Amino acid sequence: MHPAPRALRRAVAVTTTALLATALGCAPQPEEKAADTPSGAAGNTCAKGKLATKTSGKLTIATDEPAYEPWFKDDTPANGEGFESAVAYAVAQQLGYDKSAVVWQSVPFNKAFAPGEKTFDFDVNQVSISDERKQAVDFSSGYYDVRQAVIALKGTKAAKAKTVADLKSLKLGAQVGTTSLDYIDDLVKPAQEPAAYAKNDQAKSALKNGQVDAIVVDLPTAFYITAAEVTDATIVGQFENQGGTPEQFGLVLDKGSALTSCVTDAVDALRKDGTLDKLEQQWLSDAVDAPVLK
């Protein structure tokens, strides 16, 4: 056999390399839109049960696993128990999807905000609304006004704190990705670097083990922890809202989602007719007031 001339072989090699590279990078494809996008450019009709959801006729709701009390019960979002599960079903009802049409999906906190195609219609996971986060995702209006609270073991120096200044000298901890950590950094400004935990469970362990003097969580969680999980801990107090506006949890949707306005309307309607207050009474009634740390 006569070998091909060298130059030719080289050209073939270069082309092959280039083709391979093209094959590796996935060929661009136009983004698929949901089949039945509502034609409501102006009116944006939120036809009951006929929204442009991921699976038509179903509403896919995401939350993290494990799903913690008091927001969910028994780590089973689909049972309708716990505040956020109840709110999710109420919103679904408002949108015209009854219980059987709701599909739950487990999505880690961080993954819910990654760009790219979302696998859910909205995510309910105690996510605080902030302008900065609105750059990355859409939020519904707030369904719960949340306050941050400090927990410490009974009888410790931390448990006696009366003011924010009393916390400055302590070793504080909170979960990463929560506003609790921001409160420590921006409001308390402690002398020691705060401990940042991947999960609240680790923060609880650290508190029990004395690795931190106090941890910061949202108030309902604080009540649940002190009542059921770390019974020798006590709520030291709650922080005042920063910047005057109450911090709120919102439902998370894909940036530019067609459902955002409908879901927001649904949440607003539930607030108006008192459903949200009722559910709060039902599931978070323990989370009454704690002394405010001035």
Next chain:
Amino acid sequence: MTVTKKESGQEGADDNGGMSDAGDDGYVPSQRRLDRERHKRARARRATAVAALSTLVTGVVLYLVVVNAPGWPRTKETFFDREYAREAFPKVLEGLWLNVRLLLVCGVCVLVLGMLIAVARTLRGPVFFPLRVLAAAYTDFFRGLPLIINLMIVVLGVPALRLQGVTVDPVLLGGTALTLTYSAYVAEVFRAGIESVHPSQRAAARSLGLTNRQALRHVVLPQAVRRQVPPLLNDLVSLQKDTGLVSIGGAVDAVRAADIIVGRSLNYTPYIVAGLIFVALTIPMTRFTDWVTARMDRRRAQGGAL
């Protein structure tokens, strides 16, 4: 991108492209030799040019594929945002200081402990049987135990024992866990090295009147360690990245510092920054490894080893 390598030793000991002036020996390279070398140089140049072209084409194609992807604008602002990179950089560096300190301290402890375990495993004589079994059990257990679980147990479990005088500092505990796991890896590397030294070396040492210990110390270990440098540095680079896992106990390392900003802003740029910084830290180490290996190869090529 090294395409050409100076082929030394192919054409006698002439290293300056055959252009050696007629020295004392009156050697003048023949026309044929000059032609051959010119041809070789031309070939090398062409190879470099082709490699460059192929790389360029590949790069351009990849760039176009990425930039023309439908989700690129969104990806760009989520992963490559200048503002967030600027905010993350100092904080990630601050966290990196913890990684570096852990690497230095744990690295030393791992080398010492690993060596001790390896020596314990290779001791001869029936009297050392329990020691050998213990060392083997240790390496089996800690190599098999997932590092993350090891860290969980040590960082969150040990303080729960409330032992007097035992630290609860998550960084110290995390460093301990890292040392436990990595010394098991390194012990195996050392053991392989010790066992790869030819038995004749030990026999020769013994016949010269060295005791077992002296033979190990002066003859076997020096050869073993020299042979094991590349895999050891491999483990060290791996350790450097795993130091970040101590953040399980709440300590803020480079990755956790990035996590904090990501959690607040939902923008992933800090992860990219942290990743690049780690890579930048690893490259000098990798180059150093290559250099050490090359140097050892050269030494061996000079007929040092068997």
